Amino acid sequence: MLDKTRLETLPATPDWSEPTRRLGLADAFARFAADAAERDVERRPIHAEVQELKAAGYGAVRLPTELGGAGLSLPDLFGLTRDLATADSNVAHVFRNHFHAVEQHLRTPDEPFSARLLDLARQGRMFGVAFSEVTRDPAGGRGTVPAAELAWSEAEGRYRISGTKIYSTGNMYADHLMVSARSGRTGEATAFLVGTEAEGVRLEDDWDGFGQKLTGSGRTVFDRVPVMETDLFTPPAQGPDSYGYTFHQIYLTTIVSGVVQRILIDAINLVRGRSRNYYHGLADHPRQEPEIQSVIGRIAGYRSAVIGTVERAIAALDEAWLAAGTPDAHELSVQATIAAAEAKLVTDEVAATLASLLIDVASGSGVSVRNAFDRHWRNIKVIAAHNPRIYKERVVGDFHLNGTLPPTGAFF
Known part of the structure; x- marks a missing residue:
C-alpha cells in the first residue's frame, strides 16, 4: 500500500x-x-x-x-x-x-x-558549426551569406580563412567545427572542417542572452586559419522532399519539454518543502491547500500534453526518415515538419505559462536568486526565440486551409 x-x-x-x-x-x-x-x-x-x-x-x-x-x-x-x-x-x-x-x-x-x-x-x-554571419543577403535583405573567404595560397599549398561567425552554439565545448565560407577561387559557398584548437581559431563567450547562458553561443573568429584542401566537403543535400531541418526544430522543442518536466519536479519539491501556509488559506500545510493542489494538477496535466505532442512529432519524423527513397517519402516528410511546427506552437506557449505557475506555488520561498527558478522561463523563451512561433502559426494555418507546403529552409 x-x-x-x-x-x-x-x-x-x-x-x-x-x-x-x-x-x-x-x-x-x-x-x-x-x-x-x-x-x-x-x-x-x-x-x-x-x-x-x-x-x-x-x-x-x-x-x-x-x-x-x-x-x-x-x-x-x-x-x-x-x-x-x-x-x-x-x-x-x-x-x-x-x-x-x-x-x-x-x-x-x-x-x-x-x-x-x-x-x-x-x-x-564533438562537432560545432560556424555558419551565421552579420552580412545580409544583398538580393533580399534577409538571411545570411558567407562573407568569410577561403584564400588559396600556392606557396603554402593550402587555404587560409579569416572572418567572424555569430550564434556559435556549443562551439566552446566542441572539438571540430563545420564552417561555411566563400571560395577565393570560384566565389561560391563551400564548407570545411577545422579543429577548435587550430592556429587562428578564437571562441568567444560573449553570448549575452538572458537564458541558455552556458551554451557558449557567442562569436567564432577565424584569423588566417589554415585549411587543407582535404578538409573541404560538400554538405549532404537536404532536398525539397527531405525537410532535413525538421530535426533541428524537434530537437529544440524536445529540450523545452525537458524543462517542463523539471518545472513539475521543482514545483512538487517546493510545495512538499513548505511548512507554512497563508493565514487565509484553507489548510494547515501548502501541500493540503486545494488551490495549490489544483495548480500542481494543471502543471502535471500540461506536462503530459507537451510530452505527448512532442512525441507525436518525433514519431512522424522517424517514419519519414525510415521511408527515405520510397514513393511515400515526400508526403511523410511534410507531415513530419507540420507535426514539428504544431508541437512547437503548443509547447512554447504552454511551457512559459507553466514556468510562471512554478513561482505561484512557491510563493516567497521561490524567488531566491540562489534557487534560480526563473531560469526555466528564461531558458524556454530563449530556445523558443530560435524560430518564433508567430511565424510558424501562419504557415501551419496556410497548410491546413490551402495545402500550401511549408518552406524547406533551416528555420522550418
Missing part, C-alpha cells in the same frame, strides 16, 4: 527514459540536475559535464554498433535529449549541431568525408 506520509517527504525525481537507464546515464544526469541552478547563477561553463558525456560515448549513441556506437533509434535519441534537458537544458542544447551532423552523414557512411566524421564521433569528438 502507498505510504502517503512518506510520499509527502520524498523528493520528486525524474522518471528517466529506458535508453537513459540502459546506457547508465541516469546518475550523471541526476548530478547535472543537482548543480544546474548554481551553474546558472555563477555563469559557470559546463566543460566538465560535456567532457563526461563525451567520455561516455554520448555523441556516438546514434552510430550503429558495427561503427562503434550504441545503435539507438531516433526516438531513443530524443528520449535521451529530453532527460538531459530535464537535468540541464544548456547541456542538452550544445549537442544539437553535433547530432544533426551525425544524422546527415549517417545517410552516406561510405563517402570518405562522412566516414571520417563518423569515426571522429566514435572517438568521442
Whole structure:
C-alpha cells in the first residue's frame, strides 16, 4: 500500500527514459540536475559535464554498433535529449549541431568525408558549426551569406580563412567545427572542417542572452586559419522532399519539454518543502491547500500534453526518415515538419505559462536568486526565440486551409 506520509517527504525525481537507464546515464544526469541552478547563477561553463558525456560515448549513441556506437533509434535519441534537458537544458542544447551532423552523414557512411566524421564521433569528438554571419543577403535583405573567404595560397599549398561567425552554439565545448565560407577561387559557398584548437581559431563567450547562458553561443573568429584542401566537403543535400531541418526544430522543442518536466519536479519539491501556509488559506500545510493542489494538477496535466505532442512529432519524423527513397517519402516528410511546427506552437506557449505557475506555488520561498527558478522561463523563451512561433502559426494555418507546403529552409 502507498505510504502517503512518506510520499509527502520524498523528493520528486525524474522518471528517466529506458535508453537513459540502459546506457547508465541516469546518475550523471541526476548530478547535472543537482548543480544546474548554481551553474546558472555563477555563469559557470559546463566543460566538465560535456567532457563526461563525451567520455561516455554520448555523441556516438546514434552510430550503429558495427561503427562503434550504441545503435539507438531516433526516438531513443530524443528520449535521451529530453532527460538531459530535464537535468540541464544548456547541456542538452550544445549537442544539437553535433547530432544533426551525425544524422546527415549517417545517410552516406561510405563517402570518405562522412566516414571520417563518423569515426571522429566514435572517438568521442564533438562537432560545432560556424555558419551565421552579420552580412545580409544583398538580393533580399534577409538571411545570411558567407562573407568569410577561403584564400588559396600556392606557396603554402593550402587555404587560409579569416572572418567572424555569430550564434556559435556549443562551439566552446566542441572539438571540430563545420564552417561555411566563400571560395577565393570560384566565389561560391563551400564548407570545411577545422579543429577548435587550430592556429587562428578564437571562441568567444560573449553570448549575452538572458537564458541558455552556458551554451557558449557567442562569436567564432577565424584569423588566417589554415585549411587543407582535404578538409573541404560538400554538405549532404537536404532536398525539397527531405525537410532535413525538421530535426533541428524537434530537437529544440524536445529540450523545452525537458524543462517542463523539471518545472513539475521543482514545483512538487517546493510545495512538499513548505511548512507554512497563508493565514487565509484553507489548510494547515501548502501541500493540503486545494488551490495549490489544483495548480500542481494543471502543471502535471500540461506536462503530459507537451510530452505527448512532442512525441507525436518525433514519431512522424522517424517514419519519414525510415521511408527515405520510397514513393511515400515526400508526403511523410511534410507531415513530419507540420507535426514539428504544431508541437512547437503548443509547447512554447504552454511551457512559459507553466514556468510562471512554478513561482505561484512557491510563493516567497521561490524567488531566491540562489534557487534560480526563473531560469526555466528564461531558458524556454530563449530556445523558443530560435524560430518564433508567430511565424510558424501562419504557415501551419496556410497548410491546413490551402495545402500550401511549408518552406524547406533551416528555420522550418
